[in-house]
Amino acid sequence: MMRFIEFISEQKNTHMTHIEDKVLYGGVDGTRQAILALRSLRDMVAGVKDGNVSVKWDGAPAVFAGIDPRDNNFFVAKKGIFNATPKVYKTDSDIDDDTSGDLNSKLKAALKYLPELGIKGVVQGDFLFDASEIKTKKLSGKMYVTFHPNTIVYAVPSGTDAAKKVKAAKIGVVWHTTYTGSSFETMKASYGVDTTQFRNSKNVWSQDAMLRDMTQFTMTKKDTEEVNAHLSNCGRIFNKISSTTLRTLENNGNLAQLIETFNNTYVRKGEVIGNTKTHVNKLIAHIKQKFQKEIDKRKSEKGKTAQQKKLDEVLQFFSPQNKISLQMMFDLQKSIVLAKLKIINILNRLNGAQTFLKTRDGYKVTGQEGYVAIDKLGGDAVKIVDRMEFSYANFSPEIIKGWDKPGRN
Secondary structure, rough: OOHHHHOOOOOOOOOOOOOOHHOOOOHHEEEEEHHHHHHHHHHHHHHOOEEEEEEOOOOOOOOEEOOOOOOOOEEEEEEEHHHHOOOOOOOOOHHHHHOHHHHHHHHHHHHHHHHHOOOOOEEEEEEEEEEHHOEEEEEEOOEEEOOOOOOOOEEEEEEOOOHHHHHHHHEEEEEEEEEOOOOOOOOEEEEEEOOOHHOOOOOOOEOOHHHHHHHHOOOHHHHHHHHHHHHHHHHHHHHHHOOOOOOHOOOHHHHHHHHHHHHHHHHHHHHOOHHHHHHHHHHHHHHHHHHHHHHOOOOHHHHHHHHHHHHHHHHHOOOHHHOOOOOOHHHHHHHHHHHHHHHHHHHHHOOOEEEEEEEEEEEOOOOOOOOEEEOOOOOOOEEOOOOHHHHHHHHHEEEOOOOOOOOOO
């Protein structure tokens, strides 16, 4: 059975790699797993394979809550829970000693209200709102109850039961990960939270991230043909790439990160990678420029020579064969992204969620941040995000963020 192990840490859910970046970091096996994961996701959406798809909510901050296995007392925490010395908060004083501002008030609200849920064990979620952040707005001609935790504005139709529950709540949290283990250091993460085990509380708008009514999801013939065409292209390109090049990058994380960082400059500008031969040449120029800046900063000849040596070592990778393979790797990433975006569009169409971006000129409709597909048999997960839409919005100064206080109205 296919496993998605590389897409999520077995121990802690603090970061998941974008599926297309497995081509840079995962070597032969990781690249193959990325393609197989998309095939598996296609089958989940088509109803052929048993699995769940969860919405990747754009909440902030991440919040952990539950029972400390060391003393059986309730706590809340941020990602410091997994420090060598776990950092958890059990009193307002604990929170005051370590945080300030908006984070401080949110953690205090979580500590006050989340015990009402009767959480057993440890769970992780995203903070969506407190009572001060709930607004009523007219968007696209309709009235909504809204909250704006980060980049995306979430909108619930006014007058519905869901809107009434949001307005009555003191805080809102969406849960996505469960942790099991006898200590924070040894806890293992698994995707999904069984919120049916929580007690109801009018003060907490709490739900899991799973998409409902997956049985209603269908792929049209055209959907299927388009996804299959992209996946077939992925397979063809993958078979042509030198395994030596893939393994070299897998074993050289610094070089892979240089390449990813360069690729991300396109994402931040909302641009797609065009001709991949040109892209490789621009990458080499970018690396030279980056190291030249470091060389110029150095005062001594010894320091300059050390930086030049680092540059020479990096440039050794760009042999004629590796440059050709790198071109094909970028072509493969583009095909993976096309397959991913098609699946995201299907999920957005069937999800029916109301999500907006707040711009300087008003609001515009957008899709969800992304999705996480969970293999029911393996319990592993893969993240798919429309980076050209969401990541660009995340970096763009034209998009007002929820934490941008002047924009919170």
